[in-house]
Amino acid sequence: MQTITPLLQINNLSINFLTANNTLVNVVKRISATIQKGEVVAIVGESGSGKSVTSLAILQLLPQKTVRYTGGEILWNNNGKTINLLKQDKQALQQIRGKKIAMIFQEPMTSLNPVLTCGYQVKEAIMLHENIALNEARKKVIDLFRKVKLDNPQDVFNKYPHQLSGGQKQRVMIAMAICCNPDLLICDEPTTALDVTVQQSILHLIKELQLSNNMSVIFITHDLGVVAEIADKIIVLYKGEIVESNTTENVLKYPTNAYTKALLACRPALYNKREKLPVVSDFLNELNSQEVLKNIEQINTINKQEPLVEVKNLHVVYVTNKNLLGKATAKYTAVKEVNFTIYKGETLGLVGESGCGKTTLGRTILNLIKPTSGEIIYHNLSNYKSGKERKVAFRRKMQLIFQDPYSSLNPAIAIGDAIAEPIIIHKLMPNAKKAKEQAIMLLQKVGLKEMDYNKYPHEFSGGQRQRIVIARALAMQPEFIVCDESVSALDVSVQAQVLNLLNELKVEFNFTVLFISHDLAVVKYISDRIMVMKSGEIVEMNDAEMIFNQPQSSYTKQLIEAIPTIQ
Numbered sequence: 237m238q239t240i241t242p243l244l245q246i247n248n249l250s251i252n253f254l255t256a257n258n259t260l261v262n263v264v265k266r267i268s269a270t271i272q273k274g275e276v277v278a279i280v281g282e283s284g285s286g287k288s289v290t291s292l293a294i295l296q297l298l299p300q301k302t303v304r305y306t307g308g309e310i311l312w313n314n315n316g317k318t319i320n321l322l323k324q325d326k327q328a329l330q331q332i333r334g335k336k337i338a339m340i341f342q343e344p345m346t347s348l349n350p351v352l353t354c355g356y357q358v359k360e361a362i363m364l365h366e367n368i369a370l371n372e373a374r375k376k377v378i379d380l381f382r383k384v385k386l387d388n389p390q391d392v393f394n395k396y397p398h399q400l401s402g403g404q405k406q407r408v409m410i411a412m413a414i415c416c417n418p419d420l421l422i423c424d425e426p427t428t429a430l431d432v433t434v435q436q437s438i439l440h441l442i443k444e445l446q447l448s449n450n451m452s453v454i455f456i457t458h459d460l461g462v463v464a465e466i467a468d469k470i471i472v473l474y475k476g477e478i479v480e481s482n483t484t485e486n487v488l489k490y491p492t493n494a495y496t497k498a499l500l501a502c503r504p505a506l507y508n509k510r511e512k513l514p515v516v517s518d519f520l521n522e523l524n525s526q527e528v529l530k531n532i533e534q535i536n537t538i539n540k541q542e543p544l545v546e547v548k549n550l551h552v553v554y555v556t557n558k559n560l561l562g563k564a565t566a567k568y569t570a571v572k573e574v575n576f577t578i579y580k581g582e583t584l585g586l587v588g589e590s591g592c593g594k595t596t597l598g599r600t601i602l603n604l605i606k607p608t609s610g611e612i613i614y615h616n617l618s619n620y621k622s623g624k625e626r627k628v629a630f631r632r633k634m635q636l637i638f639q640d641p642y643s644s645l646n647p648a649i650a651i652g653d654a655i656a657e658p659i660i661i662h663k664l665m666p667n668a669k670k671a672k673e674q675a676i677m678l679l680q681k682v683g684l685k686e687m688d689y690n691k692y693p694h695e696f697s698g699g700q701r702q703r704i705v706i707a708r709a710l711a712m713q714p715e716f717i718v719c720d721e722s723v724s725a726l727d728v729s730v731q732a733q734v735l736n737l738l739n740e741l742k743v744e745f746n747f748t749v750l751f752i753s754h755d756l757a758v759v760k761y762i763s764d765r766i767m768v769m770k771s772g773e774i775v776e777m778n779d780a781e782m783i784f785n786q787p788q789s790s791y792t793k794q795l796i797e798a799i800p801t802i803q
Contacts, residue, residue: 241313242270243419243452244294249308251289251298251476260304263289265476267308271420276446276453278463278484280499281473282516282727283698287456290473291422294321294454295337296329312336335365338413340406342425347409348397354405355381355393358412365416380411384441402590403434407441414445420452421445427462428724431589431754432798439466439800458727460499461800464488472496488802494519500802502728504735505757509764509780512739513732543613544716544748545578545601550610552596552772570596572772574610578716583742583749585763585780587756587795593772594752598718601750602634614716632662635709639721641701645693652679652689655708664713678707681744682737699730703737710745718750723758735762756799760784768792 251264264286271277279287292298294310310321314336324332341347349357358377362368368376374393381389384407397405406426413421423442427435443466446453455463463470463484470487472480472495480493491497498519507513550571557566570593578584586594599605601612611618614630638644645654655675656668665671676686682703693701702722709717719738723731735758742749753759759766759780766783768776768791776789787793 240272241316241318242311243273243275243313244271245311246270246290246294247309247311249290249293249310250306251286251293252304252306254302254304262306263476264293267473267476267478269471269478269481271452271454273419273452274446274450275469276443276455276467278455278457278467278470279473280457280460280463280470282458282499282729284475285473286476287458287473288424291339291424291454291456294422295333295339296321296324297339334361334413334418335416336418337420337422338416338418339422339424340409340413340426342428348405350397353394353396354400354408355395358408358415361412362415376415377411380415381408383445384408384411384414385437386411402430403438406430406434406438410438410441410445414449414451417449418451420454422454422456424456425458426455428457428459432756432795432800433589435462435800436798442466458499459800460488460728461503461802464800464802472499499728502732503757504732504761505799505801507761509761513736513761515732515736516729542580543577544580544615545750546611546613547574547576547597547601548611548613550574550597550600550612551608552593552600552605553608570772571600571607574772574774576767576774576777578748578750580715580748581746582764583751583762585759585766586750586752586769587754587759587766588769589795590754592769594769595720597769598636598720598750598752602636602718603630604636632712633714634716635712635714635718637702637705637709637717637719637722639724641698641705642693644705645701647693650690650692651696651704652676652691655679655704655711658708659711662712664711675707675711678710679704681710681741682707683733697730699726699733702726702730702734706734706737706741710741713745714747716748716750718752720752721754722751724753724755731758738762756784756795768795 246267246269248266248268249264250262250266252260252262255261267290279290281287289298305322311318312321348354355377358380359373362373362376378389378393381392386392386404386407400408427438430438439462442453445451455467457463467484470482470484471478472487472493474495480487480491480496487496491500495516498516501514501519502516504513551569551573552571554568554570555564556568559565574597586597588594596605600607645651652672652675655678656671659665659671659674660668665674676689679688680686684700684703696704723734726734739762751759751762763780765778766780767774768789770791776783776787776792783792784796787796
């Protein structure tokens with residue numbers, strides 16, 4: 237019987253990183269895997285499990301100065317001839333990268349050159365590998381943009397990355413990746429920061445292109461639900477080791493490893509609002525999962541007779557173009573005629589696709605964006621018609637937790653000082669010593685230690701940085717907090733930890749929350765009521781359970797149907 241040579245074969249691969257103090261850290265430990273022609277293989281695991289490191293090793297994109305390959309091989313079936321990618325020189329790799337093996341990165345904005353048009357960048361990739369004329373290359377780019385379902389491909393050709401939405405930029409990256417019909421496409425978290433409908437369309441697109449080109453795909457993700465429909469096989473990585481590898485059906489329905497079971501069990505969609513979410517460590521410590529699912533203390537009682545924030549006829553219009561005299565010639569309405577009330581003690585969820593106006597609405601409530609018209613009432617007082625002193629008081633009582641904690645923390649300031657600084661500025665403590673004590677107390681409240689006070693943001697994981705940002709927001713003793721996509725980029729277990737933390741702190745500190753997210757499963761879990769926003773307008777608002785079980789708007793139904801599920 238003739239054996240079929242795999243397209244890619246990883247044998248006993250081990251990778252070490254050289255740290256600043258010249259010690260070696262083992263990040264990939266003797267992993268082995270095969271990818272057949274036309275197969276979709278998902279690599280799943282939390283941040284730091286070695287997923288991206290393994291994929292970058294395939295294309296030899298890891299930094300040579302700090303990486304040490306301490307064992308193994310990566311064999312590539314190059315037109316019937318097997319070669320070890322780890323032994324190839326730069327020239328040989330240039331013939332393989334892009335043409336034979338292509339990659340879609342997690343963040344298209346940082347992967348695309350901001351000073352070159354999207355069309356030029358894809359055209360450049362084509363001309364690097366194919367001997368064709370400029371006009372022919374341009375035509376091929378426009379055809380590719382049409383193939384990846386970009387509207388007005390001729391216009392997109394001449395646009396710069398910042399002029400496109402997240403979903404559009406990701407489609408440009410896909411067009412660039414498939415421009416030379418590669419045999420293998422590596423997708424590194426390509427849908428993590430996208431809303432559910434865009435995520436669904438990107439997943440369908442990748443599957444459609446894979447089938448039409450008989451292309452192999454390695455799909456890297458931390459969300460098992462995302463790959464449930466498109467993957468043939470799932471490899472689960474934990475701390476650089478493969479802990480489970482099987483067909484998608486077997487991994488999802490009959491997981492054998494405790495870590496795989498944990499990833500499946502930590503999803504917020506499985507639990508009611510009052511249940512404490514399990515985390516990976518609960519399962520790895522071999523605790524009975526039923527013991528883990530204990531109800532948390534009752535969340536603040538919502539008093540619907542006591543409005544905290546009232547939004548009345550709110551409009552926010554951006555000027556997108558001006559003439560030479562500075563007069564507006566083009567405008568964009570981000571928020572249109574919005575009216576709603578947030579009651580004291582509730583968590584109000586706000587969902588919608590990217591660009592619908594969620595973040596603009598949240599920041600306008602916080603007085604970070606000035607509305608074009610309308611009014612925001614806080615404690616029966618207008619937030620915009622108050623004097624400077626009252627506005628400062630409003631700012632203290634209304635806080636924001638950002639989506640990306642790393643970019644919202646000053647890399648040059650120790651995290652303890654970042655928490656203590658606003659306490660000192662607003663004179664919430666009598667002196668700097670008391671402010672430091674308060675900052676340490678807050679760090680401990682969010683699960684960090686006193687010894688972390690003098691550390692810098694880069695010394696923490698993504699989940700820890702999110703906890704630091706929460707502590708900084710709580711330093712102001714706020715009554716109202718806007719969480720803007722604050723768990724969207726976190727692993728399922730870290731996400732569970734942060735959601736549990738928010739629920740617990742809400743009980744202890746008695747604050748009200750506007751929770752903005754594109755992840756409807758998370759919003760359903762944490763919210764009392766949900767608002768659905770589309771094109772700057774509120775299209776539906778109701779109790780969380782009613783929104784999910786009896787949606788009234790066709791748009792809400794579309795969002796719910798787009799949520800990735802595990803059958």
